[in-house]
Amino acid sequence: MDEHTVRHVAKLARLELAEGEIARLAGDLSKITHYIEQMGKLDVRHVEATIHPVVDENAWRPDEIHASFPRDVAVKNAPDKDQGFFKVPPVIE
Amino acid sequence: MATATTIKYEPVIGLEVHVQLKTKTKAFCSCKVEFGAPANSHTCPVCLGLPGALPVLNKEVVTLAIKVGLALNCQIAHRIKFDRKNYFYPDLPKGYQITQYDGPICFDGILELPIHDASGAPRNCRVTRAHLEEDAGKSIHLEGSTLIDLNRAGTALVEIVSAPDLRSAEEAHAYLTTLKRNLSYLDVSELSMEKGSLRCDANISIKPEGAIKLGTRVEVKNMNSFKSVASAIRFEIERQTKVVSAGGTLHQETRLWDEDQLCTRAMRSKEEANDYRYFPEPDLSWFNIDRKWVEQIQSSLPELPEKRLLRFLDDYKLERGEAEFLVSERELAEFFEHAVKLYQKPRKVAAWVAGEFSHAMQERAIGVKGLKITPAALIGLMDLLDAGKLNNVTAKEVFAAMLDSGEDALAVARRLNKLIEQDSGAVDKAIIEVMLEFADKAVADYKAGKDVALGFLVGQVVRKLKGKANPKEIAPLLTKAIRG
Numbered sequence: 001m002d003e004h005t006v007r008h009v010a011k012l013a014r015l016e017l018a019e020g021e022i023a024r025l026a027g028d029l030s031k032i033t034h035y036i037e038q039m040g041k042l043d044v045r046h047v048e049a050t051i052h053p054v055v056d057e058n059a060w061r062p063d064e065i066h067a068s069f070p071r072d073v074a075v076k077n078a079p080d081k082d083q084g085f086f087k088v089p090p091v092i093e
Numbered sequence: 094m095a096t097a098t099t100i101k102y103e104p105v106i107g108l109e110v111h112v113q114l115k116t117k118t119k120a121f122c123s124c125k126v127e128f129g130a131p132a133n134s135h136t137c138p139v140c141l142g143l144p145g146a147l148p149v150l151n152k153e154v155v156t157l158a159i160k161v162g163l164a165l166n167c168q169i170a171h172r173i174k175f176d177r178k179n180y181f182y183p184d185l186p187k188g189y190q191i192t193q194y195d196g197p198i199c200f201d202g203i204l205e206l207p208i209h210d211a212s213g214a215p216r217n218c219r220v221t222r223a224h225l226e227e228d229a230g231k232s233i234h235l236e237g238s239t240l241i242d243l244n245r246a247g248t249a250l251v252e253i254v255s256a257p258d259l260r261s262a263e264e265a266h267a268y269l270t271t272l273k274r275n276l277s278y279l280d281v282s283e284l285s286m287e288k289g290s291l292r293c294d295a296n297i298s299i300k301p302e303g304a305i306k307l308g309t310r311v312e313v314k315n316m317n318s319f320k321s322v323a324s325a326i327r328f329e330i331e332r333q334t335k336v337v338s339a340g341g342t343l344h345q346e347t348r349l350w351d352e353d354q355l356c357t358r359a360m361r362s363k364e365e366a367n368d369y370r371y372f373p374e375p376d377l378s379w380f381n382i383d384r385k386w387v388e389q390i391q392s393s394l395p396e397l398p399e400k401r402l403l404r405f406l407d408d409y410k411l412e413r414g415e416a417e418f419l420v421s422e423r424e425l426a427e428f429f430e431h432a433v434k435l436y437q438k439p440r441k442v443a444a445w446v447a448g449e450f451s452h453a454m455q456e457r458a459i460g461v462k463g464l465k466i467t468p469a470a471l472i473g474l475m476d477l478l479d480a481g482k483l484n485n486v487t488a489k490e491v492f493a494a495m496l497d498s499g500e501d502a503l504a505v506a507r508r509l510n511k512l513i514e515q516d517s518g519a520v521d522k523a524i525i526e527v528m529l530e531f532a533d534k535a536v537a538d539y540k541a542g543k544d545v546a547l548g549f550l551v552g553q554v555v556r557k558l559k560g561k562a563n564p565k566e567i568a569p570l571l572t573k574a575i576r577g
Contacts, residue, residue: 012368014181051174052378059378063116063153066123066137074133074141074243084132085233085240088183092234 001030102299102337104330105307106259108322110272112251112282113228113290114157120227120249121148121191121377128288132242140247142186147376150175154249155198155380157281158225159390161251162199164275164397165220172381173198175225175374183241184230192252194371197224198382199251204275205399206267207417218268219256226250245289257296257307262323262330269293269319270421278395278423286318293322297329299337308333309343313357315350325350329357401426409439415447424461425451431468436475445471449489453496465499466492474502477512487511487560513561520567523557524574536575547571 006026010017017025068074071084080087119126122139138146155173162169176194202220210216230246232239253272259265273284273291283290293316298308313329316322329348336343348357396404398420405416405426420426429446433439450471453464474492477483483491483506494505506512527550528536535553538546550571555562 008368012179012370051373052375054378056378057172058380060150060152060155060380061123063118063151064123065118065125068124068135068137069141071131071134074136080238082238082240084134085242086133086183088239088241090234090237091183091232091239 001026001033100338101302102334103302103304104260104326105257105298105300106261106265106326107257107296108255108259108265108268109294109296110253110255110269111228111292112161112253112276112284114154114249114251115280115282116151116153116157116249118151119247120151120154120225121247122146124244124247126248127244128283128290130244132240133244135244136246140186140243142188148191148374150377150380151249154225155382156390157249157279158198158223158251159382159387160279160281160394161253161276162202162223163387163391163394164279165199165202165204165223165253165272167199167202167220167223169382169387170196170198170200171384172379173225174379175377176371177374178369178371180369182229183239184232184243184246186230186243186246190227190229191374191377192226193224197222199223204268204271206264206271208264208267216264216267218258218264221254221256223251223253226252257298262326265295265326266319266323269322273319274398274421278397293319295322295326295329297326297333298343299330299333308337309345311343311345311357312347313350314347314360315352317352321350321352324355325357328355332357395423398423398426409433409443411440411443415443418447418451419443422461428461428468432471435469435472441475442471445475449492453493457496464496466495470495470499470501477502477506481563481566482506482513483511484513484555484560484563486555487513490560511560513563519558520554520562520570523554523562524567524571526557527553527571528574539575 003022003026006017006022006029010022075081075084075086078086116126118124119135119140122137124135124137124140127135139148159169173193174196175191177189178192178194179189181188199220200222202223204218204220206216206218208216226249228245228248228250230241230243232241255268259268276282276284285291286293295313295316296310297313298310300306300308311329311333313325316325328350333343347360349360350357402416402420405411405419406413409416411419418425419429425446428450429442432442432446436442450464450466454460457463471492474483474488474495477491478485478488487506491502491505491509491511494500494509495502498505500508503512531550531553535546535549539550547568551564551567554567554571555564
């Protein structure tokens with residue numbers, strides 16, 4: 001994993017990294033991905049992909065309304081709010 | 094070698110339609126789904142994306158999605174899972190959307206469009222897939238800030254993706270109309286573009302006619318009606334053709350339709366190339382879709398429009414256009430069939446329903462349910478017409494009044510004083526008056542052999558009787574009176 005990839009992933013994840021961190025992370029992340037790549041040596045052509053480790057199928061619920069948060073509770077922790085709305089910096093300049 | 098300007102280009106269009114499902118609660122939490130509720134009044138830890146909250150799938154969402162799939166002639170998956178689509182936007186509190194990436198619940202469908210190719214064969218459009226996903230919240234963009242309402246966040250959507258089989262704005266419009274018609278039979282969604290319960294994006298590219306390889310695809314969003322989808326497609330085909338013909342290159346991009354300027358504009362985006370890093374949603378496991386369940390849903394469906402159209406053509410011998418109109422809405426088709434059960438002349442009923450009835454709906458911009466007339470009331474009106482108690486003009490007046498009041502035909506005809514009574518004295522008096530009034534003109538013309546003059550005179554007599562006369566009965570009386 002090169003520094004370019006680290007920058008790209010950091011940008012997608014909205015992480016601000018210092019220059020020094022980028023080089024270190026490129027090294028660390030490469031070690032992790034190489035470690036995982038060892039599994040590529042195994043022949044798993046006849047093994048079904050594991051989507052989920054827990055075999056808990058059909059865990060659904062009926063279409064019944066339960067109480068929601070009161071409006072003031074819903075926005076209580078918001079850094080900024082306005083008349084019951086969450087208020088955020090402008091999305092469109 | 095051909096120059097760029099001599100090449101003919103062929104448009105290739107695929108549509109993505111989002112349909113909001115009409116469930117009581119959201120897809121993954123028990124918050125109420127309600128359009129127009131106060132901001133953030135239907136939220137909970139799950140749809141606010143609070144740490145530790147876990148989604149639980151609403152089973153009804155799956156039932157409705159299966160209905161959608163069946164109405165689009167799709168295969169239904171035997172089991173489904175969900176995936177995360179990761180991106181940051183303020184209306185998406187979790188930072189990812191729960192969707193279905195590589196295993197849609199419905200796939201490989203097809204829609205037969207009410208249009209035909211040059212050889213007369215009906216045009217089809219394949220439906221690649223229809224998958225389940227959750228909606229985002231709503232943003233209100235203000236000067237200097239954006240307000241977020243998360244009532245809609247987490248409501249269930251089905252995204253229906255067509256194959257790139259459409260070749261013109263007209264075909265795209267026909268696909269959307271057919272899709273909406275089929276879904277309207279299911280009662281699974283409000284299907285209102287105005288309220289956002291139906292949304293459509295278009296993928297448009299052009300390629301040299303006959304070429305296999307598709308051109309650079311442009312996605313167009315922000316259309317608020319089927320008409321604007323068609324306009325946006327027309328604009329985009331022209332724009333792309335101009336760029337390519339002039340030797341330019343197209344960029345794969347998302348453009349927004351501008352309804353005021355009637356053009357598409359490149360969307361400014363801070364996001365670099367889409368990189369959604371899909372991965373299986375670890376908070377939801379597999380769901381099995383039992384075949385018995387699918388069969389049960391299939392047998393619960395009403396007769397779908399394609400089948401109903403064929404039956405109307407066969408059983409009632411209707412004109413194709415009339416039958417297509419009648420099946421275009423489930424309520425309309427059902428109204429027609431109820432009426433036909435009470436009155437054995439289907440073509441006459443069809444003419445009324447496709448004629449006056451549909452005009453009234455368009456005029457008032459309401460559906461069948463909005464009109465206060467029952468099939469029995471319509472037939473009551475037709476019986477009065479048959480019995481000669483109303484003429485074609487007064488029947489339409491009575492009909493218009495019935496739509497608003499919900500009364501039966503006889504009551505309205507009496508109230509409006511339109512019923513034709515057998516009062517021979519009044520009829521004779523009117524005939525004599527008209528003959529005196531037009532003795533020099535129309536009466537003379539008629540005597541001189543101008544048969545058209547009779548129609549005018551009949552009209553005058555009916556007018557004198559304030560419409561309470563049947564022209565067919567007046568005509569022979571008038572002829573007799575003139576000829577002495």
